Amino acid sequence: MTEATTTLKQQDKKYSETVIQMMRSQAYRELAAAQMFGHGLQFVPDIKSLKFMAWHIQEETEHYIAVAQLYQQHTGESVEPWVKERLQEKPIPFSSSWLELGVAQWLYDRGGFWQLQEYENCSWEPYRTIIGKIIKEERGHQSLGARIAVQLCQDAENRAEAQKIFAKWLRQGLLSFGRPHNEGNRYAIEVGLKKRDSAEVMKDFIDDIREDVKATGLEWPSREELGVELPEDIDWSL
């Protein structure tokens, strides 16, 4: 196992490249979340929800800045050009209604939360210093987001539309984890950068949202509809 030292340059090439990739991906996800929720502010129906959403946007923005600062400090470069290019190449879909914003808030954000938990005991010490705080804040806005989304899905007059939105954002949530059982995963686990393979995290994520999905009265989308590489043994019961 690679020694946990604080200077990225002292690490071997593969290790530091993996850490750089982790920070870039997280910076992208945090800023994408801030932009998507920011865009969605136009659909917020009342002051209570406005407060919640504005607070959420602020938190995602701070997470982005925390990762960007860590990146600058340890690579001597700005992550901004990379993130900007990535957002242009792979823009996060924007929501087009309050229902969709609620569902996106629930599933995209929950995916990111589960992904981050895998870095909790990261062998690169500087990452651990920011990840704990981010996870704590993510946990703080999770349950409220789910409550709003479940209520919106239950109330949705157009069930077919709600089901379509659910499939779209479940896919986005699952994409947070990367492909299961690939070489990058194996290496990151081997050197202690992350805890488990994406396949295991996907299963936890599905288990975690199961009760809320049940409460919405929606169905799991088919594998074909999701179009994400998934482990065979996911429990799709409801």
Ligand SMILES: [Fe+2]
């Ligand atoms: Fe975040």
Ligand SMILES: [Fe+2]
């Ligand atoms: Fe979040």
